[in-house]
Every structure is written in structure tokens, then in C-alpha cells.
Amino acid sequence: DVKVTQSSRYLVKRTGEKVFLECVQDMDHENMFWYRQDPGLGLRLIYFSYDVKMKEKGDIPEGYSVSREKKERFSLILESASTNQTSMYLCASSSPTGRLNIQYFGAGTRLSVL
């Protein structure tokens, strides 16, 4: 079974803090994604990485950066956390080969910025 692991289920941070959200996948997938989930807005793509050290902005990259130094690990960084970044963050991975590019998700990190 594909396993995508997010390091924290819940995080509470203060405004202005630098926040790291970590994600690890064990299926040797090339693609990794960070989404933000808010009620009524569905899943919105923050950043996408298709290879080590490669990244592409998603729909809402402002206030976020990412790092992919190893294939299995994709980190989301909030340089200076703000209250409007309080949300559920979901990591996903996929392989570009095969019939359909199915994405596999982690359990999510619920971040509260106070």
C-alpha cells in the first residue's frame, strides 16, 4: 500500500513564526503536492514538485515556499505564519506513469496560527 506520512496531525504556532510541514512518501513517486483545504473551497494547490529540487507554483503560492532535497520528502514552509494561514494542509504523491495519475494523500496537518 502507498503510504504518505505527514509529520504532525496538529500544530499550533504564533503569528510571525517560521513553520515547517513535512511529508514523506514510500512509493518512489516522482510527483508530490501540497494542498490547502478550507470549508467550501475544496482542495487548492499550493505547490507541486515533479522531481528532486524541481517545483512549480500552484494556485495559491503566496506566503509559502517548498523544498524537495530528496525524492521521498517534500516540505512546505511558511516563512512568517499569519492567522489567515490557519487551515488543513494535505500532502499527496503520484507517479506520472501508468494509465491515470492517481494522487495518494496523507492524513493532513491541521495548523492553527494564533
Place this chain on the structure above:
Amino acid sequence: GQQLNQSPQSMFIQEGEDVSMNCTSSSIFNTWLWYKQDPGEGPVLLIALYKAGELTSNGRLTAQFGITRKDSFLNISASIPSDVGIYFCAGQLFQGAQKLVFGQGTRLTINP
């Protein structure tokens, strides 16, 4: 960014009832996916649809890829308490696209 229009946004039903939800778009999609998110968990794939008109079942779940390639629906028959959660549709705009476009989600609540 592009999003799919998913409806209804929420449903409150009695156990045993059938459920129907759908997704529409102004764009043509190459494939459609339906995911379910249990409370406190990440989304899990339920059904994948590959071609226009395709009807696929997975137990009590049935999904169809619209003939125009611009919509899809998901039906759940004889709902049970473990069907509670948020259901998302997702689409792949073209073959080889690495990103998915997601709907806003349908939150299903079941009264026992």
C-alpha cells in the same frame, strides 16, 4: 485556478437513503476521479473514470463520466453510517496532466 462545480455542498439524510451528487465544468476533462475523506483523514480514491459515458461501480457506489466530458455524478445506494464524510470530484484536464482539478466537496451527514 480552475475548479469544478460540485453540488450539493452538503447533504443530511437518513440511514438507508440513496445519495446523488455531481460535478460540472465548462471545460472538457480527460478523466474523472471521486475521492472520499473520512473525518480527520486524507482523501482516499473511490472510483476512477477514463472515458466518456463510462459507468463504473464499486460496491454500493456508482459513478458515471458524462458523455460531454464536462460532468460526472456519484451515487451511493442504501447509505450506512460509515458513508459519512466529504466526497470530492477531481478531474485531469488532458492526458499526461500531472495536476488534478478538485471540486469544492460534498459533506454527507447521516442520521441513524
